[in-house]
Structures are given as structure tokens and as C-alpha cells.
Amino acid sequence: MFTHPGILGPRDRIEHVMADNTIPSITLNNGVDIPQLGFGTYQIPPRETKGAVLTALEAGYRHIDTAQMYGNEREVGEAVRESGLSRSDVFVTSKLNNNAHDPAVAVDAVARSTDELGLGPIDLYLVHWPLPEVGDFVDTWRALEGQYRSGALRTIGVSNFQQGHLERLLANTEVVPAVNQIEVHPYFQQAPLRAFNRDHGIVTEAWAPIGQGAVLDDPVLAEIAGQVARTVAQVTLRWHIQRGDVIFPKSSSPARAAENSALFDFELSDEQVARIDALDADRRLGPDPDTFNWVPA
Ligand SMILES: NC(=O)C1=CN([C@@H]2O[C@H](COP(=O)(O)OP(=O)(O)OC[C@H]3O[C@@H](n4cnc5c(N)ncnc54)[C@H](OP(=O)(O)O)[C@@H]3O)[C@@H](O)[C@H]2O)C=CC1
Numbered sequence: 241m242f243t244h245p246g247i248l249g250p251r252d253r254i255e256h257v258m259a260d261n262t263i264p265s266i267t268l269n270n271g272v273d274i275p276q277l278g279f280g281t282y283q284i285p286p287r288e289t290k291g292a293v294l295t296a297l298e299a300g301y302r303h304i305d306t307a308q309m310y311g312n313e314r315e316v317g318e319a320v321r322e323s324g325l326s327r328s329d330v331f332v333t334s335k336l337n338n339n340a341h342d343p344a345v346a347v348d349a350v351a352r353s354t355d356e357l358g359l360g361p362i363d364l365y366l367v368h369w370p371l372p373e374v375g376d377f378v379d380t381w382r383a384l385e386g387q388y389r390s391g392a393l394r395t396i397g398v399s400n401f402q403q404g405h406l407e408r409l410l411a412n413t414e415v416v417p418a419v420n421q422i423e424v425h426p427y428f429q430q431a432p433l434r435a436f437n438r439d440h441g442i443v444t445e446a447w448a449p450i451g452q453g454a455v456l457d458d459p460v461l462a463e464i465a466g467q468v469a470r471t472v473a474q475v476t477l478r479w480h481i482q483r484g485d486v487i488f489p490k491s492s493s494p495a496r497a498a499e500n501s502a503l504f505d506f507e508l509s510d511e512q513v514a515r516i517d518a519l520d521a522d523r524r525l526g527p528d529p530d531t532f533n534w535v536p537a
Pocket residue numbers: 279280281282283305306368399400421422446447448449450451452453456473474488489490491492493496497499500526
């Protein structure tokens with residue numbers, strides 16, 4: 241199983257990690273442990289996914305983030321099965337596609353993801369987008385609650401939910417989402433939503449942790465990278481780790497994937513963290529969840 245320190249503050253977690261040099265885990269609200277660092281697979285074409293995931297697992301990643309929308313669940317599953325690792329040593333997340341919000345369709349979609357991955361119960365399954373004008377995400381969530389209670393899904397969560405969406409969900413359903421996977425990077429830090437998640441026992445997962453490359457030329461990050469003799473990507477990813485969020489940077493390059501996992505043998509000072517905190521620019525790169533209602537055919 242994962243090495244995990246239980247629920248610790250960011251500082252305690254860092255000390256734990258620096259002592260044994262492993263990827264830390266965070267305990268979710270249902271008692272399941274999730275590795276704080278994972279490997280993202282958005283925009284990795286299916287034909288390249290098995291190789292990329294096998295390389296990531298060889299580099300030490302033990303958590304893979306995929307989605308029905310990415311079209312590469314089958315290849316993620318193949319890589320995990322062929323890696324030689326125990327199933328319990330790898331944490332896999334997938335997500336319900338936007339065309340599967342109808343509760344009956346959602347149940348079939350869970351079965352399809354489970355079949356594509358071929359790994360038994362999926363560790364974490366998310367409602368990918370709230371799609372507020374498409375249907376009622378409360379009904380979709382109830383369908384996932386049923387799959388969770390039956391044991392088909394090990395943990396359930398949401399993605400791209402704003403505070404208003406979460407308030408409606410919490411008021412009308414029973415299972416509190418274990419995570420909310422949202423866009424977070426130095427230029428879009430999401431302080432209020434992260435605080436809301438934390439106050440309700442929901443772990444924040446930060447997608448686009450290096451802003452899909454947008455932060456890499458930042459002069460402040462470059463200066464800090466020079467101070468700690470690391471790359472800008474590593475400094476940015478380390479900042480997320482010290483904030484206590486879960487991250488899964490994507491790279492199709494084995495060298496950059498390895499670079500992105502070398503985060504646990506250095507630490508940013510409080511002053512360096514404060515300088516990165518000051519880069520917040522309310523600059524969202526992806527769709528706005530309040531108005532994004534895209535449904536694939
Ligand atoms: N729930 C949601 O709605 C969303 C979830 N996600 C998830 O989050 C993951 C991460 O987000 P993502 O959008 O991929 O963006 P990231 O912030 O992880 O950035 C990925 C980009 O940065 C490049 N890159 C990665 N590492 C380095 C490095 N060390 N140096 C220079 N360039 C680098 C990659 O290029 P290269 O491959 O060439 O290295 C790629 O272009 C996704 O893969 C997906 O799993 C993402 C978007 C939305």
C-alpha cells in the first residue's frame with residue numbers, strides 16, 4: 241500500500257516526506273488514501289498512452305488521472321496491468337463524460353469505464369463537469385452514490401464544481417464528494433473555493449498545475465528556481481504540494497515526467513511561497529464551469 245502519514249498539516253507532511261523520501265498520500269473523507277502526486281493523461285493520444293503511463297510508473301508515479309473524455313482509459317488500464325505492480329499500489333481516477341449525466345446512462349458509463357480500465361472497482365470516479373444547464377447534477381450524483389454504495393466505485397468526487405454547485409449538492413445528497421478537481425495554478429489560485437472544499441472535508445485536486453505551460457516563463461518563478469537550483473516546473477509543483485493539494489502534471493516526455501516527480505527532496509521557504517502566492521492574477525485558462533455546458537455527440 242501507499243506510504244501515508246494520515247491527515248497532517250502541510251508542514252508535518254513535508255517533514256514526514258523528507259524523512260522517508262516517498263510520495264506522500266492524503267487520506268480522503270472515506271478513509272481511502274490518495275497519492276498527492278499523480279500523472280495526468282489529458283491530450284496523450286491513445287496509441288501513446290500505454291508507453292507514457294508505463295514510463296511514469298517506472299519513474300515512481302503511483303496515481304494516474306484519466307477520463308472517459310480523454311479516450312485513453314483502455315490504454316491506462318493495460319499499462320497498470322502490465323507494470324508488474326500490485327493493483328493496490330496504483331491509484332486510478334476516471335471521470336464521467338458530459339454525455340452521461342442522465343442517471344441511467346451514468347450507471348452504464350461507470351460499467352463502461354470499469355470494463356475499459358479492467359482493474360476492478362475504480363479508485364476514484366468524478367462527475368467531470370457540473371453542466372448546470374444540461375440537466376440536474378444532483379440526479380447524476382445520486383447515481384454515482386448508488387455505484388459507490390454497491391462497491392462498484394471505491395470513492396466518488398466531483399470536478400469543476402463551483403461553491404454554488406457544491407452547496408446544492410451537499411444540501412440534497414448524502415455522500416460528501418471526496419475531492420473537487422479544479423483549475424489551480426499560480427495565476428489562478430482559487431482561494432475561496434479551496435477554503436470551501438477544505439471546510440467541508442473535500443480535498444482539492446489542482447488541474448493544469450503548471451498552467452499548461454503558461455507559468456514557465458514567469459520571472460519570479462525563474463528567480464526562485466535559481467535560488468533552489470530546480471526548474472520552474474518543479475518550483476511550481478512544489479508550491480502546490482506545500483499547499484496540500486493533489487496534483488497530476490501531464491508530460492509526454494519521459495525526461496519531463498521524471499523532472500515533475502522530483503519534488504520531495506527540497507522545500508520552498510515561507511518567503512518563496514509568499515512570492516508565488518502574490519502571482520495570483522484571476523487568470524482562468526480553461527472553461528468557466530458556470531457557463532460550460534458542452535456535451536459531446
Ligand atoms: N478535470 C478537468 O476538467 C481537467 C483535468 N485535467 C487533468 O489535469 C492534468 C494536468 O493538467 P494539464 O492540462 O495536462 O496541464 P499541465 O499544467 O500538467 O501542463 C501540461 C503541459 O505542460 C508541458 N510540460 C509538462 N511538464 C513540463 C516541464 N517539466 N517543463 C516544460 N513543460 C512541461 C506539457 O508538455 P509535454 O507533454 O510536451 O511535456 C504540456 O504541454 C491533465 O493531464 C488531466 O489529467 C486537465 C484539464 C482539465
